[in-house]
Amino acid sequence: xxxxxxxxxxxxxxxxxxxxxxxxxxxxxxxxxxxxxxxxxxxxxxxxxxxxxxxxxxxxxxxxxxxxxxxxxxxxxxxxxxxxxxxxxxxxxxxxxxxxxxxxxxxxxxxxxxxxxxxxxxxxxxxxxxxxxxxxxxxxxxxxxxxxxxxxxxxxxxxxxxxxxxxxxxxxxxxxxxxxxxxxxxxxxxxxxxxxxxxxxxxxxxxxxxxxxxxxxxxxxxxxxxxxxxxxxxxxxxxxxxxxxxxxxxxxxxxxxxxxxxxxxxxxxxxxxxxxxxxxxxxxxxxxxxxxxxxxxxxxxxxxxxxxxxxxxxxxxxxxxxxxxxxxxxxxxxxxxxxxxxxxxxxxxxxxxxxxxxxxxxxxxxxx
Numbered sequence: 281x282x283x284x285x286x287x288x289x290x291x292x293x294x295x296x297x298x299x300x301x302x303x304x305x306x307x308x309x310x311x312x313x314x315x316x317x318x319x320x321x322x323x324x325x326x327x328x329x330x331x332x333x334x335x336x337x338x339x340x341x342x343x344x345x346x347x348x349x350x351x352x353x354x355x356x357x358x359x360x361x362x363x364x365x366x367x368x369x370x371x372x373x374x375x376x377x378x379x380x381x382x383x384x385x386x387x388x389x390x391x392x393x394x395x396x397x398x399x400x401x402x403x404x405x406x407x408x409x410x411x412x413x414x415x416x417x418x419x420x421x422x423x424x425x426x427x428x429x430x431x432x433x434x435x436x437x438x439x440x441x442x443x444x445x446x447x448x449x450x451x452x453x454x455x456x457x458x459x460x461x462x463x464x465x466x467x468x469x470x471x472x473x474x475x476x477x478x479x480x481x482x483x484x485x486x487x488x489x490x491x492x493x494x495x496x497x498x499x500x501x502x503x504x505x506x507x508x509x510x511x512x513x514x515x516x517x518x519x520x521x522x523x524x525x526x527x528x529x530x531x532x533x534x535x536x537x538x539x540x541x542x543x544x545x546x547x548x549x550x551x552x553x554x555x556x557x558x559x560x561x562x563x564x565x566x567x568x569x570x571x572x573x574x575x576x577x578x579x580x581x582x583x584x585x586x587x588x589x590x591x592x593x594x595x596x597x598x599x600x601x602x603x604x605x606x607x608x609x610x611x612x613x614x615x616x617x618x619x620x621x622x623x624x625x626x627x628x629x630x631x632x633x634x635x636x637x638x639x640x641x642x643x644x645x646x647x648x
Contacts, residue, residue, distance in 0.1 A: 296330045296339025418468030434460045444500035459508040470495045527573035535592040542587035
């Protein structure tokens, strides 16, 4: 995205910009320059060749550009509320930390402040204090800017890409052609939704051709000449709303017991997919969950420790129990207390699940 903005800045100059200037600004070859000009035109920016220039130069049509101090933007007016809103939203960005895009965002915030009076600047500072960034662990994309730029170009121009990708699950590298569709953020990470350009086996629906790639695991990427059509009928928002995290093609249905201490935290959230809640008289509850992402659900259940127990399905119950057993073996191998640890941990569950215990069902079926 930062290179896309650099192209706009270069073409917004009254004299325009030649290929040499664009190559130097973008640090790329001539072929890539033409690709970026094509992307600009595809987005609706009116580009014209500068008459009489040799070598040829390009620029944005003059009537389309409004020149502000240190920045050129399409000719439209921003209200005070627009400027304040943009400032507050951009100041909350996390994913671009350490990249050129982050530097541009910071520079843009400074310029936006220049258009505000001192009173308005104080109002913006007050609004920024409403929400602060949580410095939780997040991924570093400072070494992946070229890959992000290539993906951006591919998404905007609907160009096929050849990707070299490292899979943590398979512990090996793969090389395959893809159709990049969308970026999205999850838990401080940047992901790209892609459609596989070639399938080894026939598929029944377009969703089966889609994959999620973690941007930091893309080792190499090449933009190809071939274009593609956006998958007909695809609703990416619906897919992501079904996923517990980023996986939508791994359906899981589970019944989970939560203690009276964990129950309030479960009830106050809206969970992905569909769910219903049954409350017990002692304050504990059962969560009936239908979502996607087996491993994500498993890790989430384990995060509650002894305050969450899997009732169904048997596979998930066994997997969680096996993980707990391995953890206990690791902690108590030297003391021989593994069995006593599990017996003590099981007491609250046996108490909460006594036969005949009454519960009240809440109708909370959510279709996000």
